[in-house]
Amino acid sequence: MERTYLPILLLLGFAAVNAVAILGASHLITRHRPTPVKQQPYESGMPVLNDARERFSVKFYMVAMLFIVFDIETVFMIPWSAYYTQLSCAVPLVAGACPAGQASFFGLGEMLVFMGILLAGYLYIWKKGALQWE
């Protein structure tokens, strides 16, 4: 356990410390001379009308929701795919391979059912126009 995840934690910590150190050092070194004009948002030189944090198109929320649905499908498929050799074999594997004549439709069949349901949902959102950008 510590051999697999400790290095990742170390690296994450190191990268984060680096990020903070670089930003902090740059903040200390540079001169700060803010003026009202400098502090305006840069919108191609046009006078800024109002706050930018307005409502935006609902399409983006739609994409986020669809993403969650389909990404969870993907995450579900990953263990299935890594275990597929065993799932498509009626008996336990011998030296990592299926003994001759023992191939089974089980693994594929299960995933075809799942994909069928997924496909129905996909066609539904397509026909509903959720994938349509105007």
Place this chain on the structure above:
Amino acid sequence: MPLDPMQLEPAFWPFLIATVVKMLVVFTLYMVVVAYSTLAERKVSAWIQDRHGPNRVGPWGLFQVLADGVKNFVKEESMPGDVNRPTFLLAPAIAFTMALTAWAVIPFGAPLPTPWGKIDLIVADAPIGVLYPLAITSLGVYGIVLAGWSSNNKYSLLGGLRASAQMVSYEVAMGLSVVAVLLLMGNVSLPQVVALQAAGGWNVVLLSVAAFVFMVSAFAETNRVPFDMAEAESELIAGYHSEYSAMKFSMFFIAEYANMLTASAMFATLFLGGWDIPFTDWDTTGPATVAKALATFAIFAAKIGAFMLFFIWIRWTLPRFRYDQLMSLGWKFMLPVALAYIVIVSTGMLLLDIAGVTRGSGAYLLAFLGLNVVLMGLLFVILDRGRLISPASSRLDRARVDRLRAVAAGRSSIAAGEVR
């Protein structure tokens, strides 16, 4: 036979020290390569456009990156008045941290023998393997969306939203293309994926369709041309980092190139055999030696370099997509293609099992190669024909084009008449 301590697993403390050393070396290497890929990008762009590119600072402009780095470090940081300060400062740090953490599970060479044991050239051999880079690069989206939102700039907000929507959309296609690789490899651990490719064939020929989907998704995930919606400079100034200056901008820049590098490394690992040297068994069999470690690292670097060059080359070859085309390519083309491909690959594997063809044998690999040649042919010739991937030219009405041409010809004759 006496056991050679140089070929054994190291004890815990040597392992930890080796890990820290590897981490520091690769991290430094990453920063240097990222810095120089900005120069490479400018140089290659210049050559493609028949210019010289940066050539003033040092020989062939080699010190340009240092000059840029110093400049960004000492420049004044402007902080627009109405930004949300905590998130505005946090965003570049998140983007940077996540971009420079994602490579941890990618193996970059054959094991290195040392007096303290055999050191695997990988920072973290995590059992979750391929899922880790996918997860961490997704966290990078937070940096972009926070930057866009906290800047209080309409262009930044639009850039951040576009970038996040695009990245999550192509994330699905990328994940599904990886599923196809895992099906054939039967493993999520990247060193195992490399070993299986070294023993069999490279996935780029066995799973060409997945490689294609992964490649397109990699361009979209890293916000590169032709999918650079996030900072389409003719539309959104600089997108989500319009309001960032000096080092905070640099952090986004570093993150962007580090993501490109990670995407190249992932492509090389999943589809180009990782650190495997082609057409020889010397690197993967027998005891570990220093020469093998160095040679495999060099070949891995060469593969990454080739893909980075491809990234830059594409930038000056393809025009930018329109946003709706980008989204429909992702959701209506890449996603169903990747899903169908998973079904085809798993069915093919089952049929070959039923037919009694041994996994990894010549016939098995040939069958997959043939299948993929057929599928790639189908993909490009029958499905596409310029309808989905480049809809702009094909949707033009022939008759209208001819009418426009006639008008143009008429104008030139009128112009000629005036001269006469």
